Amino acid sequence: MTDPNPDSLVVEGDNLAVLRALLPAHRGTVKVVYIDPPYNTGNAHVYRDRFGASGPATGAASHAAWLAFMRPRLELAREFLREDGVLFLHIDDRESAYAQILGHEVFGEHNSLGTLIHQRAKGGGNARMFVRGHDYIHLWGKDAEQVAPFVTEKKPPARYETIDGRRMLVDDDFLRVSFGRYQRGQERRLMYEDIEAVRGIAKKVEVDARLASGDYLLRPWGEPDPATGERKHAVLRLTPAEQATSKLYSIIRVMNADGSADLDALGLGGVFGYPKPVELLRILVESQTWSDPDAVVLDFFAGSGTTAEAVMRANLRDGGRRRFLLVQVAEPLRTAYSSTGGRTMAAAVTRGAEDDGAAVEQAGTLKVEPAGASAGEPAGTTKVDPAGASAAFATISDFCAERVRRAAVAHEDAGGAPVAVRFLGQGDLPDV
Structure with missing residues (x-):
């Protein structure tokens, strides 16, 4: 009623x-x-x-x-x-x-x-x-x-950033090389450039689709490659704050x-x-x-x-x-x-x-x-x-x-x- x-x-x-x-x-x-x-x-x-x-x-x-x-x-x-x-x-x-x-x-x-x-x-x-x-x-x-x-x-350690004028929850640690224990100092994030080699072409296609929709964002990560001088990119998952x-x-x-x-x-x-x-x-x-x-x-x-x-x-x-x-x-x-x-x-x-x-x-x-x-x-x-x-x-x-x-x-x-x-x-x- x-x-x-x-x-x-x-x-x-x-x-x-x-x-x-x-x-x-x-x-x-x-x-x-x-x-x-x-x-x-x-x-x-x-x-x-x-x-x-x-x-x-x-x-x-x-x-x-x-x-x-x-x-x-x-x-x-x-x-x-x-x-x-x-x-x-x-x-x-x-x-x-x-x-x-x-x-x-x-x-x-x-x-x-x-x-x-x-x-x-x-x-x-x-x-x-x-x-x-x-x-x-x-x-x-x-x-x-x-x-x-x-x-x-979501409270800390959740991280919020304002992206394109909108407050977003940013998760840079959701896509990993593998799940389980890591040695101290070992990078656990799966970089964008390594997705196909580690997880296959289907995963790479899925990530690209989410990047195109704005759900994901790429951010330079780590030190530059000594040979090329280029940096790899972490995949960030974005969630509007009101949905986080x-x-x-x-x-x-x-x-x-x-x-x-x-x-x-x-x-x-x-x-x-x-x-x-x-x-x-x-x-x-x-x-x-x-x-x-x-x-x-x-x-x-x-x-x-x-x-x-x-x-x-x-x-x-x-x-x-x-x-x-x-x-x-x-x-x-x-x-x-x-x-x-x-x-x-x-x-x-x-x-x-x-x-x-x-x-x-x-x-x-x-x-x-x-x-x-x-x-x-x-x-x-x-x-x-x-x-x-x-x-x-x-x-x-x-x-x-x-x-x-x-x-x-x-x-x-x-x-x-x-x-x-x-x-x-x-x-x-x-x-x-």
């Missing part, structure tokens, strides 16, 4: 009710669902995340309440997915085992795609037993048989401190205690949308709005038109909260009427204007108020919406296409 409105969405409301309302228009359209649900820790996050009908539950009762909370949401998430869609469920060790069993029940164990490890921290000298520096990201597919491999951009991928590794190292730096860059530091890093979410989103720049990404525990900014960053890389659907309940920010490591942060006071990330909503669609534009400042400038760290947000959803607005401004300032976003409340959606 095709969504008649191509805008991204940020919806404030209870995610169960909102998902039910959105499902008719979005059933089977979502490529990636990423959720970072409450971890059932009681105090490690800016929102209150302990579950139970009356008072704090412990042991099996606590797990049962959390599972009862999660099950209908996962069942709805499955309905949103395309047949080749995937769900990333980010969780810590407190509920990891229970979450995995629940996911197997909802998606079918045969649709489990495994578990990624997010290495999020290095420190933790005050830890009682050992430093818990990682979380888990469990993965399921709507239909595992249809899910494409998870990929990421390798399989995603199961351990992803992105520090959670980067998430705070992401908010600092938008003038929103010091308000939200544990935002996920944009780079982590970009890696996850791109791993399944590398060749799918029109994909839809859903996050119904949107929190600080990291997923939206990650989608924008993915679009900035390849000029894509990925959309995001975010849902966040209007839960109050705490006036103070403590991390499991004992750190306490004070949340901000009541937000004033003016925001630096100016935005104008017209007919329900956000048109993002550069910050400060309404104050007569030059168009195209983005003003980030250092006082953003103490700007007040009554609810998490308020903070999320403002983060999306500012990220959209920064995206356009970086050369990205305008970001069309609708900001809706639960009451704006069809009855369920």
